[in-house]
Amino acid sequence: MTLLRNAADEASRAGLAFFDLFLGPGTEQQSHIFFQRGLTEDLEGGPKKRAKRAKRDPAMPKRPMTAYLLFCHQGRETVKADLGPNATHKDVIAELTRRWSDTPDDQKKVCEITYPY
Numbered sequence: 418m419t420l421l422r423n424a425a426d427e428a429s430r431a432g433l434a435f436f437d438l439f440l441g442p443g444t445e446q447q448s449h450i451f452f453q454r455g456l457t458e459d460l461e462g463g464p465k466k467r468a469k470r471a472k473r474d475p476a477m478p479k480r481p482m483t484a485y486l487l488f489c490h491q492g493r494e495t496v497k498a499d500l501g502p503n504a505t506h507k508d509v510i511a512e513l514t515r516r517w518s519d520t521p522d523d524q525k526k527v528c529e530i531t532y533p534y
Contacts (some may be wrong), residue, residue, distance in 0.1 A: 484528035488520070489513045 482490065489510075496512050497504060517525075 484525060484531070485517055487528050487531060488517055488525075492516065 492513060493509065496509050496516070500508055500512060
């Protein structure tokens with residue numbers, strides 16, 4: 418146990434020496450604070466904050482649906498009726514995915530023409 422503690426202390430001293438080398442003389446206090454707190458906190462002492470994402474303009478138009486989503490939107494009610502009232506959402510999506518992969522390419526082209534890339 419003492420061997421492990423000595424190794425940890427030596428690593429700590431080496432890390433502080435590394436920071437002092439790059440931060441320059443006189444910043445020993447900052448390097449000790451940084452090394453003690455780790456990467457989860459700022460040098461000022463507070464926790465790091467995430468960058469705020471710009472809010473989406475509600476008046477901006479939405480993207481058009483892809484060919485697959487258009488196919489799913491049009492066929493959802495049919496698949497629900499085929500699977501019965503006990504079908505879960507996961508079952509409906511799985512069946513729609515299977516039907517999309519089984520759909521011939523010429524029928525897929527009709528959905529792709531409706532959705533311009």
